[in-house]
Amino acid sequence: MADHDVDLFVIGAGSGGVRAARIAASYGARVMIAEEFRVGGTCVIRGCVPKKLLVYASRYADDFEDAAGYGWTVGEPTFDWGKLIANKDREIARLEAAYTANLERAKVAIVKSRAVLQDAHTIRLLATGETISTRTILIATGAAPYPGADIAGLEHVISSNEAFHLPELPKRILIQGGGYIAVEFAGIFHGLGSEVTLVYRGENILRGFDDDVRTHLRSEMEQRGIRIITRQTVAAVEKVDRGYCAELSDRETVIVDRVMFATGRRPNVAQLGLEAAGVHLARNGGIAVDEFSRSVVPSIYAIGDVTNRINLTPVAIREGHAFADTVFGNKPTAADHTDVPTAVFSEPEVGAVGLTEGEACAQLPKVDIYKTSFRPMKMSLAARDTRAFFKLVVDGDSNRVVGCHIVGPDAGEMIQLVGIAVKMKATKADIDAVMAVHPTAAEELVTLREKALSFRREAAE
Ligand SMILES: Cc1cc2nc3c(=O)[nH]c(=O)nc-3n(C[C@H](O)[C@H](O)[C@H](O)COP(=O)(O)OP(=O)(O)OC[C@H]3O[C@@H](n4cnc5c(N)ncnc54)[C@H](O)[C@@H]3O)c2cc1C
Numbered sequence: 001m002a003d004h005d006v007d008l009f010v011i012g013a014g015s016g017g018v019r020a021a022r023i024a025a026s027y028g029a030r031v032m033i034a035e036e037f038r039v040g041g042t043c044v045i046r047g048c049v050p051k052k053l054l055v056y057a058s059r060y061a062d063d064f065e066d067a068a069g070y071g072w073t074v075g076e077p078t079f080d081w082g083k084l085i086a087n088k089d090r091e092i093a094r095l096e097a098a099y100t101a102n103l104e105r106a107k108v109a110i111v112k113s114r115a116v117l118q119d120a121h122t123i124r125l126l127a128t129g130e131t132i133s134t135r136t137i138l139i140a141t142g143a144a145p146y147p148g149a150d151i152a153g154l155e156h157v158i159s160s161n162e163a164f165h166l167p168e169l170p171k172r173i174l175i176q177g178g179g180y181i182a183v184e185f186a187g188i189f190h191g192l193g194s195e196v197t198l199v200y201r202g203e204n205i206l207r208g209f210d211d212d213v214r215t216h217l218r219s220e221m222e223q224r225g226i227r228i229i230t231r232q233t234v235a236a237v238e239k240v241d242r243g244y245c246a247e248l249s250d251r252e253t254v255i256v257d258r259v260m261f262a263t264g265r266r267p268n269v270a271q272l273g274l275e276a277a278g279v280h281l282a283r284n285g286g287i288a289v290d291e292f293s294r295s296v297v298p299s300i301y302a303i304g305d306v307t308n309r310i311n312l313t314p315v316a317i318r319e320g321h322a323f324a325d326t327v328f329g330n331k332p333t334a335a336d337h338t339d340v341p342t343a344v345f346s347e348p349e350v351g352a353v354g355l356t357e358g359e360a361c362a363q364l365p366k367v368d369i370y371k372t373s374f375r376p377m378k379m380s381l382a383a384r385d386t387r388a389f390f391k392l393v394v395d396g397d398s399n400r401v402v403g404c405h406i407v408g409p410d411a412g413e414m415i416q417l418v419g420i421a422v423k424m425k426a427t428k429a430d431i432d433a434v435m436a437v438h439p440t441a442a443e444e445l446v447t448l449r450e451k452a453l454s455f456r457r458e459a460a461e
Contacts, residue, residue: 003133007134011117011272012033013040014040015042016041018033021103021138032108033110034113040095040096040099051185054164057188061192065384069383081168082168085165113127114127118276120299121135121299135299136299145159146264151234153237154237160185170194173258174199174260175189175198176198178201183217183346186346197254206344210403213391217346220347229248246259279302282308286307292323304316339354341415343415350406360403365397367396368394368428370449375388387408391405394427401427409441
């Protein structure tokens with residue numbers, strides 16, 4: 001081992017890279033990690049964490065309104081975007097310092113530089129031109145916003161990266177995209193008082209989620225006043241006197257103060273020296289790896305968003321940990337990518353785990369669907385017309401719950417716990433055997449008695 005400068009060189013100090021570096025170091029490996037931007041990566045600096053803080057901020061608007069039904073008189077609330085962003089930035093700086101301190105405590109050497117591969121065992125640091133020889137390389141470079149086709153005026157368009165640092169809250173914003181980042185930012189800006197138009201090229205928002213969830217969320221968002229335009233794209237953006245003019249594919253024009261694209265993310269694989277090292281890409285554009293996150297080059301591994309498997313922080317962390325266990329802990333471990341629970345912090349929130357109804361019907365001979373939609377109790381004294389939605393997807397042969405989909409307050413918190421039951425292969429009978437917690441919204445899950453639908457492979461009932 002001593003023939004190399006280090007045992008492990010990690011490129012990228014994001015969720016996955018930091019975990020892998022710390023665990024490898026705990027096994028006694030000499031570890032160096034390079035970060036070209038800020039320690040913490042996307043999740044901490046410009047992803048999950050700042051986004052959730054903005055989501056919290058945006059939800060006060062409804063709370064102030066709803067309080068009246070509960071007897072409160074609230075003065076005219078005012079909102080200060082500059083204060084929110086400054087407070088958010090302070091919290092992110094604190095987290096970045098904590099991540100750095102944890103790496104230092106684990107005796108991981110941090111280099112603030114872009115790092116590229118020179119060959120299968122050599123890293124070049126662009127800040128200094130220095131080369132480092134290493135036994136193993138872990139590529140954990142994440143992904144970046146992808147704006148799509150090069151339309152006229154693309155230079156006026158912001159991504160989620162810039163949305164976290166706008167000098168002022170836009171009065172009107174157009175967001176293009178239908179994925180979770182687009183709908184989350186639509187909810188954030190709407191809650192904070194912006195007029196929001198969401199433009200999506202597909203038939204409905206949240207592709208890949210259960211169809212009932214997509215329909216329910218869309219109608220809830222529209223009811224709150226977000227304009228959702230589907231089957232259209234932004235064809236051009238022009239700077240005009242009063243902001244920006246976005247021209248849609250059907251020629252409609254929308255004048256706004258900001259245009260944001262949340263049209264997907266692409267793995268950070270460019271100019272990384274992958275060809276020089278012999279690393280291959282997969283068809284999904286990410287680095288091709290096996291179940292142990294090993295690339296075709298035996299000394300080079302890749303984890304997290306750069307592999308474009310399931311692009312979520314806990315998945316990147318789990319993959320990073322599994323890599324370190326496998327390579328430095330003598331415990332070969334493959335990260336398990338099945339039944340990953342996930343949340344969309346839209347307004348209202350979405351939680352999902354396992355198969356959608358459509359997926360289950362395509363994969364299983366018999367499928368039973370249980371679902372309900374109801375007005376959350378908190379709304380009974382608030383003059384807000386909103387409904388929660390719960391669905392259980394059950395394998396009709398084994399009675400196993402193979403999917404759960406929730407739209408409503410705290411759906412993200414609920415789905416984390418339902419995820420345990422689904423992972424343990426709970427059956428519908430197991431769920432039914434659980435006593436309800438009353439009065440809660442979650443109790444609806446254990447009181448779903450009537451089958452809403454029953455599919456059989458040959459013919460749907
Ligand atoms: C707006 C937004 C909201 C999100 N919300 C959620 C959420 O609610 N829940 C969730 O689970 N996930 C969420 N995600 C996804 C989550 O942030 C990512 O899945 C996660 O950060 C991936 O971790 P990673 O380690 O693969 O990469 P990253 O965290 O992206 O880290 C990669 C790091 O590598 C650095 N880097 C890249 N190239 C080089 C180089 N050549 N040399 C040195 N450094 C380099 C980058 O600067 C970056 O810091 C969100 C993402 C975004 C954009």
